[in-house]
Amino acid sequence: MTMKAIRDLLPSAKAIERELIELRRKLHRNPELSFEESETAAAVAELLRGLGLEVRSGIGGHGVVAELTGSRPGPRIALRADMDALPIQEETDLPYASERPGKMHACGHDAHTAILYGAAKLLSERKDQLVGSVRFIFQSAEEINAGAQVMIEQGVLEGVDEIFGLHNLPTLPAGKAATRYGALMGSVDRFELNLTGKGGHGAIPDQCVDPVVAASAIILSLQSAVSREISPFDPVVVTVGSIHGGASYNVIPERVEMTGTVRTFSRSVQEGMPSRLERLINQTAEAYRCKAELRYTQQVPVLVNHDDNVRHVEDAIDLILGLENRVEANPVLAGEDFSVYLQHVPGCFFWLGSGPATGAEQAYGLHHPKFAINEDCLSVGAALLAAISIHRLGV
Template sequence: MTNNAFHDLLPAAKAIERELIDLRRKLHQNPELSFEETETSAMAAKLLNDLGLEVRRGIGGHGIVAELTGSRPGPRIALRADMDALPIQEETGLPYSSGIPGKMHACGHDAHTAILYGAAKLLSVRKDQLAGSVRFLFQSAEEINAGAKAMIEQGVLEDVDEIFGLHNLPTLPAGKAATRYGALMGSVDRFELTLTGKGGHGAMPDQCVDPIVAASAIVMSIQSAVSREISPFDPVVVTVGSIHGGASYNVIPERVELTGAVRTFSRNVQETMQLRLQRLISQSAEAYRCEAELRYVQQVPVLVNHNDHVRHVEDAIDHILGSDNRVEAKPVLAGEDFSVYLEHVPGCFFWLGSGPATGAEQAYGLHHPKFSVNEKCLSLGAAVLTAISIQRLGF
């Protein structure tokens, strides 16, 4: 593929930048939570229909699948964006802030939706450059790690040869991108634990079985699964995120509920964590005379990029942003259900800078109530996704 195939992409992307910004802001003002993205889906579907694409709605919740066929036969690649928002009260003070109390696009999925639409628009007028087809996946429910599985169950990866996706990163300046070979993001498992004892008066603990004391011991004991049972070269994080039990200062409750998450970069370690926690929890609960019921769900696997496809993405980034603006991504234990797609077909997921261009402004991280996107990333992201498509399907 020669540079001539890419020379007009950045100017073309800049020409639709205002449209992408307006779309992103409209989505930002109307955030919808996981599996509730009805208006978001309708808006995206109309825009895709207007491009002349073949559009299917209601896939894996409110997901959309749109097809663009090139001028010659060839492979099919997929490009994916997520659409859902978070249950967070926005605190940015922006004129286009969320208009729905308690809901916010605090992870930038509004930007992802606009970026993928931009790529669809840029590619729709370049069909004659494609030998093959592009499948655009607008996904529901990434935030609860359920949307990718639901989409796959409805066949979105049938006949797909490769898949690519991106996520904005506010700690990386707009105009830059970050890639990584191998594991980029961690697995995510969720656990829910119910401890049952015997309630009673706080003044008579000998007549009770206290699940709060048992819960305290368990929170500490399960950390030994990380510190004493797993190699320090295999990072694992076990987090207890909530404890609920009791309603009065002088009453020992009957029951305590805990929820938490387990994250790792190793598929082998992920497979062993449920049995480890089950053993530690059950033995600790027994020591405190409580009954323990553990519910453990493997949500998403480790996100592992495929080396050849990382190279393809890096080439596209270098053409659009310049090699000086491409950096190596650090691995993070945050989860992303794009990893489920990568278990089925090869591909690459990468970070797109969405932060301030200079260090003069403070960049709030993903899921922060003051999170915001540098909107210059919208046209750049669309151009990079378009370049990836042309590189993989060009003559």
Template sequence: MTTKAISDLLPSAKAIERELIDLRRKFHRNPELSFEEAETAAAVAELLSGLGLEVRTGIGGHGVVADLTGDRPGPRIALRADMDALPIQEETDLPYASEKPGKMHACGHDAHTAILYGAAKLLSERKDQLAGSVRFIFQSAEEINAGAKAMIEQGVLEGVDEIFGLHNLPTLSAGKAGTRYGALMGSVDKFELTITGQGGHGAIPDQCIDPVVAASAIILSLQSAVSREISPFDPVVVTVGSIHGGASYNVIPERVELSGTVRTFSKSVQETMPSRLLRLISETAEAYRCKAELRYTQHVPVLVNHDDQVRHAEDAIDLILSSENRIEANPTLAGEDFSVYLQHVPGCFFWLGSGPENGAEQAYGLHHPKFSINEDCLAVGASLLAAISITRLGA
């Protein structure tokens, strides 16, 4: 496949940019949380049907899947976008801000959905350039790390040879992209912990067993799991994000509830963390005469890109944006359930710049209530996904 064959992709994407912006803003006004994306899915299915694609709905929750078959036989690649929003109150004051209190597209999944639709539109007009087929996966429930598993269980990867996906990055200027070989994003585990003591009057602690003090000691002891038990060359984060206990200033509660997350870059380290936390928590609780109940859930594995697919994505990025606008992405312990797809088929996940040009304005990060994107990234993202498909399937 020659450079000339995809030279018109970005101009073609720019020609439908207004449509993509309007679509993204429509989704932004009407965010839906994980496994609640019924209206978004219905809109996506209608748009894809209008392109003449074979569309299936209700896959893995509200997931939508559409297939585009080229003019000649060949492999099948998949392109994936996520659709769900977050339980965050928006603070952007944009004219198209969320109309649903307490719900916001604070991670840019509205943009991802518009981008993948744009790629589908570009590719549906270029079937004659495809020797094979493209599967468009619009996924629900990425934010709770459940959508990919649900879609895979319902066969979304059947017949798929490779998969590609992207995520917007507001700290990278629009018009740029970032790739990385190997591990790009961390594993995601969740733990919930109940510390039980014996409640009573705050003025008579000797007649109580204080779970608050035990919980405090446990939080500190958990950090030793990282600092003293794991090699400094194996990045790990243990974060307690929620503590609930007691209802009055002068009452020692019966129990304290904690929850948190564990992130790693190593499968072997991820597998050791449940027993390591259980030991530290149980023995520390016992030292304070309390009982501890740990509930540990492994959500998604480390996101590890495959070398061949990274090289291919980089070639497509260079053709669309030029190599000067492609960076080597830094690893992050933030997680993504795209990692689950990569356990089944080879693929590549990369960053799409969505921030202000040259850092001219403040860019709020993902999941921030003031998060927004530079909408110039929409046409760029659509053209990149289309370019990956055409160069991979072109004859």
């Protein structure tokens, strides 16, 4: 009964595909940034109530949570989607392009929201096939790595036994999915550095203490933290993303400010990075007679899938798409705050193909101003999330 019920999901999802596309395009035209998703949340809550679900709003910012109870008591699994957009000016020229200047769904969270709504609709029509319950989590503020933690603090995981989620991947053709055991995505840390020297005339450097030169030396020294202090078998990235100092070509500034990110692929390496950077920065700054002030923030941990949950996701993919359309995901150092959920309950996060089916068209990557998805992935994603639920809770 369960296998047949799962195999029937994709045709059912195809039947509601137009509704999912329309929802996704509505959200795409009206993107909202992290912790500003009030209109998105209101639209989602209204749709979920229309399915007869118990809905709570305003959790973790503008997060929305809905509950679906099956025919008999049993475990509770959670399915999660993120809703926020990015501060990017869209350049797609699509008829449903963003109508809000400087804001864009350049990571596909509009698609994720539509997909999870689709899964909720498919499952609400099959609740008599479930032993247990499903919690649908529509999360705020993933892009700034803050929403998951706030939702957890406000009880979103209470009573949850397992959690599952997905992310679209434009470099993987629609109709395929990718899974990985263990670590899938990197940790995300942020650092901010202020360097103070002594400003003055650019023609009289001996009477100054130049923080620009110190900053350049620090940027180079930080790379030695990767190349000479960490095993080459432990992936690490240290990137300085911004540097600001000075306002005139002939003036040595008093101050230089830098920000950057650190990505790792193991918890032990992540834990050691703050002290490593502090040592390199302070000693290099001292060598150039500057004062350094470092603020280091650990944002999210490495995203580590749980083996049993990966196996169940793979079973669902094989039943919906076929074994030939499931591939092994490569590890990436991009981060995802779904990793915070996985520190509390077991679960699995996987990639959903959202790229051109043939590979002949150019696929722009996540966070690109010309990013676009193949909307065929919407019904596939909805069917997969519903299949995972029935596979875990099916009669």
